[in-house]
Amino acid sequence: MPNWIFFDVGSTLVDETEAYQRFAYRCALTLASHGKPVTEAEFFAKMQEVAALGEAPIRNAWAWYGLPDDLRPRWSHEGETLYPDVLQTLEYLSQSYSLGIIANQGRGLAERLEAFGIRHFFDLIVCSEEVGYKKPDRAIFDHALRETKSPARNCIVF
Secondary structure, three states, X not given: OOXXXXXXXXXXXXXOHHHHHHHHHHHHHHHHHOOOOOOHHHHHHHHHHHHHOOOOHHHHHHHHOOOOHHHOOOOOOOOOEEOOOHHHHHXXXXXXXXXXXXXXXXXXXXXXXXXXXXXXXXXXXXXXXXXXXXXXXXXXXXXXXXXXOOOHXXXXXX
């Protein structure tokens, strides 16, 4: 019987659509200023195309245009919002399960979850930047299992 439910953050709990659009806009401006005329929509479409291939959308979409990574604008979480039913869902699930996060995210994830008002629902937060492993590497999941002292058969990952 499952006793842990793990969530991703982006596109699961947090709607990143506006943050991605803002990022695409900043990338398009930077690319254009370096002789690569690209619209926000074209860069956004490239990120979606790369993501559909299972690749890192930000890094690999930028690399496709041939400019060095140090010129790429940095990601900003500005514009991220919780999906409408997240609070209700976490409240309900937390009554029967231990909840955790396993996410490819940068440092400061716990603080961002606090700002969204949902940090208190999570008994464990495993953030790729902090543990040194990224999904889909099994090591990040094994790390979470060690922390929970729970066998995989007792965990669900969304």
